[in-house]
Amino acid sequence: MxxxxxxxxxxxxxxxxxxxxxxxxxxxxxxxxxxxxxxxxxxxxxxxxxxxxxxxxxxxxxxxxxxxxxxxxxxxxxxxxxxxxxxxxxxxxxxxxxxxxxxxxxxxxxxxxxxxxxxxxxxxxxxxxxxxxxxxxxxxxxxxxxxHPLQSFADLITIAEYKKTERVKVVLTWAPHVRALPQSVPNSFADWFSQIDFVDFVITHPKGYELNEKFTNGSQIIYDQDEALKDADFVYAKNWSSFTDYGKILSNDSSWTVTKEKMNLTNNGKFMHCLPVRRNLIVSDDVLDSDSSIVIPEATxxxxxxxxxxxxxxxxx
Amino acid sequence: MxxxxxxxxxxxxxxxxxxxxxxxxxxxxxxxxxxxxxxxxxxxxxxxxxxxxxxxxxxxxxxxxxxxxxxxxxxxxxxxxxxxxxxxxxxxxxxxxxxxxxxxxxxxxxxxxxxxxxxxxxxxxxxxxxxxxxxxxxxxxxxxxxxHPLQSFADLITIAEYKKTERVKVVLTWAPHVRALPQSVPNSFADWFSQIDFVDFVITHPKGYELNEKFTNGSQIIYDQDEALKDADFVYAKNWSSFTDYGKILSNDSSWTVTKEKMNLTNNGKFMHCLPVRRNLIVSDDVLDSDSSIVIPEATxxxxxxxxxxxxxxxxx
Amino acid sequence: MxxxxxxxxxxxxxxxxxxxxxxxxxxxxxxxxxxxxxxxxxxxxxxxxxxxxxxxxxxxxxxxxxxxxxxxxxxxxxxxxxxxxxxxxxxxxxxxxxxxxxxxxxxxxxxxxxxxxxxxxxxxxxxxxxxxxxxxxxxxxxxxxxxHPLQSFADLITIAEYKKTERVKVVLTWAPHVRALPQSVPNSFADWFSQIDFVDFVITHPKGYELNEKFTNGSQIIYDQDEALKDADFVYAKNWSSFTDYGKILSNDSSWTVTKEKMNLTNNGKFMHCLPVRRNLIVSDDVLDSDSSIVIPEATxxxxxxxxxxxxxxxxx
CATH class of the missing domain: 3.40.50.1370 (Aspartate/ornithine carbamoyltransferase)
Structure with missing residues (x-):
């Protein structure tokens, strides 16, 4: 290589x-x-x-x-x-x-x-x-x-380890943050998981946060987070700044924070994040500290x- | 462990x-x-x-x-x-x-x-x-x-190496400094040497510099430095800020600096310090540069x- | 050693x-x-x-x-x-x-x-x-x-590798820079190459940039860069601040920049520099990016x- x-x-x-x-x-x-x-x-x-x-x-x-x-x-x-x-x-x-x-x-x-x-x-x-x-x-x-390909590869290893069924639904969800962050992690995640053969991949984010199509490869985008999370096996949260209105923060809507209620919509889904993660902004303590969080094995x-x-x-x- | x-x-x-x-x-x-x-x-x-x-x-x-x-x-x-x-x-x-x-x-x-x-x-x-x-x-x-337990353990190794008699007198003495320093080294030293079986342990410092009793374990405190140093086999100098008036500098009395005259009160005692040490504030050059100083073996x-x-x-x- | x-x-x-x-x-x-x-x-x-x-x-x-x-x-x-x-x-x-x-x-x-x-x-x-x-x-x-003796030793290795004749002419030339730099690299280079037995060593720089004689060991100094470069097998460029008017910048004469025209005066000479090098100030891109530059093997x-x-x-x- x-x-x-x-x-x-x-x-x-x-x-x-x-x-x-x-x-x-x-x-x-x-x-x-x-x-x-x-x-x-x-x-x-x-x-x-x-x-x-x-x-x-x-x-x-x-x-x-x-x-x-x-x-x-x-x-x-x-x-x-x-x-x-x-x-x-x-x-x-x-x-x-x-x-x-x-x-x-x-x-x-x-x-x-x-x-x-x-x-x-x-x-x-x-x-x-x-x-x-x-x-x-x-x-x-x-x-x-x-x-961020080493991250995406680690994400793939983690999903392969934790998946319980032949095919799995993986949802990449935007979450709020106070600073303008790169698109590298979500770009990379989308690029990989839109092409992994055992994955049904969905992206959810507020309007205006569309990622570069070069990396999303025609993935399904659902603007309603609750709908997107339905039956998800893996929820991958991440903030990113806007690609279209480049580098800008368009929303800090706290209803996008991944909470216990949100996770209840999933198929007993696992929570993932590349870390560092801002607690109670990206994800609530009760999700991150629960058994459904696999951020530490992911980092490992x-x-x-x-x-x-x-x-x-x-x-x- | x-x-x-x-x-x-x-x-x-x-x-x-x-x-x-x-x-x-x-x-x-x-x-x-x-x-x-x-x-x-x-x-x-x-x-x-x-x-x-x-x-x-x-x-x-x-x-x-x-x-x-x-x-x-x-x-x-x-x-x-x-x-x-x-x-x-x-x-x-x-x-x-x-x-x-x-x-x-x-x-x-x-x-x-x-x-x-x-x-x-x-x-x-x-x-x-x-x-x-x-x-x-x-x-x-x-x-x-x-x-600072790795320091105290190194101090124990050093005293074990340099002691010439079955039992030894070890004196922890406060010395002046221009900044407010942690109590971690003296706390730790007191905690260890008040419990080492071959050591007679004495602490000396100006009034107001009493360490937390949790770590001194009832050690003898002598407020007169000259008296405390008498017949000491090892003099362990260190500055610390006040524990009772927390984090404050109560004294910068230069008569507490460890000098040749002070060392003459001891039993041909060895001078120790965890380093970094401020020369001519904590200890005079003529002590630190003399054979009675064992700060380098201590650091080793x-x-x-x-x-x-x-x-x-x-x-x- | x-x-x-x-x-x-x-x-x-x-x-x-x-x-x-x-x-x-x-x-x-x-x-x-x-x-x-x-x-x-x-x-x-x-x-x-x-x-x-x-x-x-x-x-x-x-x-x-x-x-x-x-x-x-x-x-x-x-x-x-x-x-x-x-x-x-x-x-x-x-x-x-x-x-x-x-x-x-x-x-x-x-x-x-x-x-x-x-x-x-x-x-x-x-x-x-x-x-x-x-x-x-x-x-x-x-x-x-x-x-900077490890640099000079690496320079010696490099010249030994690239020399094509028994004896070689090595020219140390001053070149302009925007900051006052140490004399350590040119001092060291002069000290070594004035004493290497297969080297004819020449130094060139504007007047006022004479190095400490302790290191130049009576080397020939030619104040005309063009004349000095004539028939050179190796051109070693470096800026330094004045030794006599200590630490001062006396010249920023861009005619001392090593260019293709300057290199054409040499005996198909190799260009050397210890790096980091400021492009188009010390040396022009067309020299540094050409086959006559051996700065990377030199750094290796x-x-x-x-x-x-x-x-x-x-x-x-």
Whole structure:
């Protein structure tokens, strides 16, 4: 595997990778030879808890070494634009930075958030693409401007573990938040689960929160949350800012908070969220603290999604 | 061992652990198998030098991997209160954060300072208790609001190494400082050394600096520093802010600085301090730079106190 | 090897070390036993990308563990002066800090920049000397106030790899920049390459930018950049602030930028820079993006310069 940015990169073999991840969960250290004499490099342009620690753990499970760079605080301010005379604040061009960093590792993970101001820049994945262009080793997205594939893969592992029937209904629901958040998690979730063969996928959100059709792949959108949740096996809550009115908060309607009453509409459904989650805003305490919440196993599976992807990257190197 | 927060956690077997630590000092890598395929997670809510590096070294000595998280700068702002609507600055509840972080390691070390404003909150160890409640793996205090047990254990190792007689007199003395400091080190030192069987323990400080009786266990308090230091085998200096007039600085009396003259009152006593130490405020240069100072061996022993505790935690997991 | 600060430390055996580095490049993991049960400690008083990551990778290649400390943000504010009453902002004296940190590792790397305000303080290497005085393990400069020896060693490896003739002409050229930069890289480069036996070394810069003669060792200085570049096999560009008018920017003459036209004056010369480099200020895009640029192999060789030095230090310990 040379890159892992979106469902496209695993579309042909996602079932095989899913089985591999489930195997890793049972036997985390079975492939310790794969990482021998290998180094996983992790670059964070933005803060991270789960991605940072689960990626480190994943590397350790494979017997690999790790380095982590907080871009900015640990090193230099990077220039992204080509052709500029660098007489301002930027101290190093991303071209050199990535060429060099990729020389110091065997697979490169990169986290980079959208700025939510320039839709084209974000949706063209300007930074991620510069990373790929300049890296001499496989690149893994640790969340990019528009997608969060390691999260979606962990979500797939989790749903595969908890599903009780052949087919399951999975509902992605918008929920309120006080800050304008990226669309990367819902984009990614929609992209994956609209294409997983055992899933009936539904999206629900207030009008104006339509995600980019590139990622929803014609999924059913139901604007009435109660109707959407009916008979759901899995409820995946997430806030996002508007894609059409780019980066804007259009609603803070607290009736979209996922409560016990909402969960009662489902088929004894499981509650999921990528975390961090704002309690009593996205979801009520009584849901998050109940047995129907599987956010912790979901976060735990971040280890095995990363381990599977790193393993594929290290083998292909 | 499921937790290590105070002397209580080792009261029944501290002599055995002390011997183990002294063995580790002689043969640091003898238990490298214990950490195989294991990860030590370290979370710092506050800055740290010795605890950070000695804990990392301790884990390496056991053959374990390590990750370190600077809570706040590396990740998200945590909410501590239950039941709140998280529509403010806090991005993640400590409940989820700790459940998730403990899923990514085999033992969890946590450093968290008191705020020195709310005595009840500090002395109820609100943060540490939330960590314990939510952790799925053993938790080790890397200094909490009220105690610093890895330091006290290192102090015990050091005194055991340097004592020349069966019984020794150990004096904990307050010393002046310009900032209001936690009581965690002196609380912890008092809690341990008031219960170590080969120690005659005395505390000396200006009036108003009485420590919480919960930790002093009826130790002798002598308000005259000169009298207290008489015939001392070990002088343990430390500043702390007032417990009774909570978090306040009541004195900056420079006559409490530990000087050569003060040390001359002792039984050729050794000078100890947990570090960082402010020179010529807590202790004069001529003491700290003399042979009677054992602050560096004391700091070195932090490796072996941590190694012993991590070892016990990893075995019990 | 007990220390690595300047060319002096390797003057007697640099050819042997060069061969060792070239061997490591071919077989990075051949000496994995040398780092077994060993820990490389890295302290950064200033930001770093290449040095940080290449040093970590070097340690991993030797089978060693690593810890990294960002002095200041991770730990405490250090006091450098002797004899002061520490009642200000400094929380720990560098004496204790280094004694303790060196107790937690087997070789200590330290990065410390000049302040560019007090020439004597910088050129007396006050901080580095305090580190050496107080360290119980070998100390490696990760760039000091006046020198950057791991960079110069990597430059030597690179020139040895790319040279096509027995003797080569190497030109160090000043180039413009918007900020006042240390002289450590050019000092160090001059100190090494004025003493490498297969090199004809020339320095070119505007008047007033003369480096300390202690490091130039009587090298030829040509103030006309075009003349200096004539027939050069390697062009090493770098900005530095004035040594004589200490820390000042005396010129921002853009005619000193290394362009295609300038490179055409050379003997099909290779372009080098230690990075980070400001594009179109130090060097034009068309040079940096051309085949004559070897800045990425040069940065890659930072791994092998560090690996060779760490290896020597760990063996001597």
């Amino acid at each position: 040379k890159q892992f940015f979106s469902f496209n990169d695993v579309k042909s073999n996602y079932k095989e990778l899913l089985n591999k991840a489930l195997d890793y969960k049972k036997n985390p250290f079975t492939d310790k030879h794969i990482g021998e004499n290998k180094t996983v490099g992790l670059i964070f342009f933005n803060p991270s808890l789960r991605t940072r620690l689960s990626s480190i753990k994943a590397a350790y499970n494979l017997g690999a070494n790790v380095w982590v760079l907080n871009a900015g605080s640990d090193s230099w301010t990077l220039e992204m634009a080509d052709g500029t005379v660098m007489d301002g604040n930027s101290q190093e061009h991303i071209k050199e930075a990535i060429q060099v960093m990729s020389a110091y590792c065997d697979v490169l993970g990169v986290r980079t958030f959208p700025n939510l101001k320039n839709k084209d820049e974000d949706y063209n994945e300007v930074i991620l693409n510069k990373v790929v262009e300049n890296s001499s080793v496989p690149v893994v997205s640790l969340e990019s401007a528009t997608l 599976n971040r280890i095995f999604s990363a381990q599977t992807i790193f393993s594929e990257c290290l083998k292909s190197k | 499921k937790q290590f927060f105070s002397f209580n956690d080792v009261k029944s077997n501290y002599k055995e652990l002390l011997n183990k630590a002294l063995d580790y000092k002689k043969n640091p890598f003898t238990d490298k198998h214990i950490g195989e395929n294991k990860t030590v997670g370290l979370i710092f809510f506050n800055p740290s030098l010795r605890t950070r590096l000695s804990s990392i070294k301790a884990a390496y000595n056991l053959g374990a991997n390590v990750w370190v998280l600077n809570a706040g700068s590396d990740s998200w702002t945590l909410e501590m209160a239950d039941g709140t609507v998280m529509d403010g600055n806090s991005q993640e509840h400590i409940k989820e954060a700790i459940q998730v972080m403990s899923a990514y390691c085999d033992v969890l070390g946590v450093r968290t300072f008191p705020n020195l404003k709310n005595k009840d909150e500090d002395y109820n160890e609100v943060i540490l208790n939330k960590v314990v409640e939510n952790s799925s793996v053993p938790v080790v205090s890397l200094e909490s609001a009220t105690l 022993n932090r490796i072996f106190s941590a190694q012993t505790i991590f070892s016990e935690c990893l075995k019990s997991k | 007990k220390q690595f600060f300047s060319f002096n430390d390797v003057k007697s055996n640099y050819k042997e070390l060069l061969n060792k580095a070239l061997d490591y490049k071919k077989n990075p993991f051949t000496d994995k036993h040398i780092g077994e049960n060993k820990t490389v400690g890295l302290i950064f008083f200033n930001p770093s990308l290449r040095t940080r990551l290449s040093s970590i990778k070097a340690a991993y290649n030797l089978g060693a563990n690593v810890w990294v400390l960002n002095a200041g943000s991770d730990s405490w504010t250090l006091e450098m002066a002797d004899g002061t009453v520490m009642d200000g902002n400094s929380q720990e004296h560098i004496k204790e800090a280094i004694q303790v940190m060196s107790a937690y590792c087997d070789v200590l790397g330290v990065r410390t920049f000049p302040n560019l305000k007090n020439k004597d303080e910088d050129y007396n290497e006050v901080i580095l000397n305090k580190v050496v005085e107080n360290s119980s393990v070998p100390v490696v400069s990760l760039e000091s106030a006046t020198l 060789n930072r791994i092998f310069s560090a690996q060779t030095i760490f290896s020597e230090c760990l063996k001597s310990k």
